[in-house]
Amino acid sequence: xxxxxxxxxxTTVIFYGCNQGxxxxxxxxxTVEVDEAVFPIxxxxxxxxxxxxxxxxxxxxxxxxxxxxxxxxxxxxxMFVSTRYFSKKQSDFIxxxxxxxxxxxxxxxxxxxxxxxxxxxxxxxVDEIKDALLGKDLxxxxxxxxNSSATFQYIKEDVLDGQDPxxxxxxxxxxxVVKKIIKxxxxxxxxxxxxxxxxxxxxxxxxxxxxxxxxxxxxKNINVDYVIPHPGFVLKNYYPLKQIVYVYLYDVGIGxxxxxxxxxxxxxxxxxxxxxxxxxxxxxxxINDYH
Numbered sequence: 001x002x003x004x005x006x007x008x009x010x011t012t013v014i015f016y017g018c019n020q021g022x023x024x025x026x027x028x029x030x031t032v033e034v035d036e037a038v039f040p041i042x043x044x045x046x047x048x049x050x051x052x053x054x055x056x057x058x059x060x061x062x063x064x065x066x067x068x069x070x071x072x073x074x075x076x077x078x079m080f081v082s083t084r085y086f087s088k089k090q091s092d093f094i095x096x097x098x099x100x101x102x103x104x105x106x107x108x109x110x111x112x113x114x115x116x117x118x119x120x121x122x123x124x125x126v127d128e129i130k131d132a133l134l135g136k137d138l139x140x141x142x143x144x145x146x147n148s149s150a151t152f153q154y155i156k157e158d159v160l161d162g163q164d165p166x167x168x169x170x171x172x173x174x175x176x177v178v179k180k181i182i183k184x185x186x187x188x189x190x191x192x193x194x195x196x197x198x199x200x201x202x203x204x205x206x207x208x209x210x211x212x213x214x215x216x217x218x219x220k221n222i223n224v225d226y227v228i229p230h231p232g233f234v235l236k237n238y239y240p241l242k243q244i245v246y247v248y249l250y251d252v253g254i255g256x257x258x259x260x261x262x263x264x265x266x267x268x269x270x271x272x273x274x275x276x277x278x279x280x281x282x283x284x285x286x287i288n289d290y291h
Contacts, residue, residue: 025259026053032260033061033068035082036173037150037192038109038245041276042081048272049263056256064148073099078250079257081264083109083150083192083243104247106264108279110193110229111154111241113205114178118185123206123226126240129190130159135166143169143177143189151192154243178202192243193229194278204228209240231279244281 022028034042039062046058063071065084071077073093086094094101113129115121124140131137133155144165145151151174156164169187171177174195181189182201189202196202206226225238233239247261263269265282274285 023255025254025256025262027055028256029057029059030078030256030260031059031061032079032081032257033063033071033077034080035065035068035084035150036062036195037065037083037243038081038194040197041107041109041194041245041273041278044276045264045269045272046260048268049260053259056259058256058260065150065153066148072101072248072250075250078255079261080248081106081245082248083245084153085244085246100250102249104249104261104265105281106245106247107270107273107281108231108234109243109245110234110239110279111151111243112189112191112193112196112229113207113241114181114189114191114196114202115187115205116181116183116185117201117203119188119203121188121205122203123208124188125208125210125224126159127210129207133160133165133168134163138167140188141167141169141186143171143180143187145174145177145191146170146172149173149192150243151190154241155190159241194276207239207241229277231274231277234279242279245278 032042039060043060046060049058050056065082068077068080068082069084069086069090072080073090093099113124128137128140129142132140133142142165144155147153147170156162171180174191177189177191178196181187188205206228208224208226211223211225227233227238229239229241234242247264249257249261267283267285270280270283270285273280
C-alpha cells in the first residue's frame with residue numbers, strides 16, 4: 001500500500017512538473033528585442049497580452065535597428081520588432097545560411113516633422129526638407145536623432161537618396177529631439193511618431209509631396225496636399241513620410257514569441273496600434289476621417 005502511494009505521488013509530481021515546464025503560445029518566457037522607434041507601442045501591446053495570458057512573461061529589450069538585426073541573424077534573439085528591413089547583404093546571408101527567419105507586417109509608423117508652438121511654420125514639402133538637410137536651403141534648421149536610429153536611417157535612405165545630412169543638429173534619440181524642439185522657436189524636429197508621448201507642447205507640421213507643376217517660370221503653379229501624420233492619411237498614402245513596422249521571428253514554433261506575434265497581427269493587436277494613432281498593416285480596421 002505504501003509502495004503504491006509512493007508511485008502515485010512520484011507520478012503526480014512528474015506530471016505536474018511536465019505541465020509546469022510546457023511551452024505554448026500562451027505559456028513560457030521570451031525576450032523580444034525592439035527598435036527604439038517603436039518601443040512605446042510594443043510595450044502597450046505586451047501589457048494587453050499579459051492581461052489575457054497570465055502564464056506568459058515577455059521581457060522587452062530596447063535596441064538600435066542594426067544591433068537588433070545582428071542579434072536576430074546570429075540567433076541571439078528569437079523575435080525582433082523594427083521599422084528597418086533587411087539590406088541586400090543581410091538577405092543574401094539569410095539565403096546562403098538557409099535561416100528560417102519569418103517576417104510579418106505589424107503597422108505603419110509615420111515620421112513626424114515637429115516644431116514648438118512658438119514656431120510660425122505650419123507646413124513644408126518633402127523636397128524642401130531634402131534641400132535644407134543637404135545644405136541647399138538654409139531657411140530651415142533640422143534636429144534629428146543620431147545616425148544609429150531608425151529615424152535617421154529612414155531620412156538618409158528614403159528622403160536624401162542615401163546621402164548624409166549636411167545641415168542638421170543631432171541628439172541621442174527621438175525623445176531628446178522632442179525636448180530640444182520644445183525649448184526652441186526656430187528649430188524643426190524629425191522624429192518617429194511613436195516616440196512622442198506628450199504632444200501638448202509641440203506642433204505637427206503639415207507635410208506635402210509635390211504632385212505636379214503647370215506652366216513655367218513665375219507662372220508655374222504647384223499642386224501640393226499638406227496633411228498631418230493621421231493614420232487615415234497614412235493608409236491612403238496622403239502622408240508621404242512613413243515606415244512599415246515589421247515583426248521578425250527566427251524559427252517559428254509554438255512558443256510565446258509566435259503567440260505574441262499572432263496577437264500583434266490580430267484584430268485586437270491592430271486596434272491597440274490604431275489607439276496609438278498608428279495605421280494598422282495586418283488586418284482592415286475602420287478609421288474615421290480626420291476633421
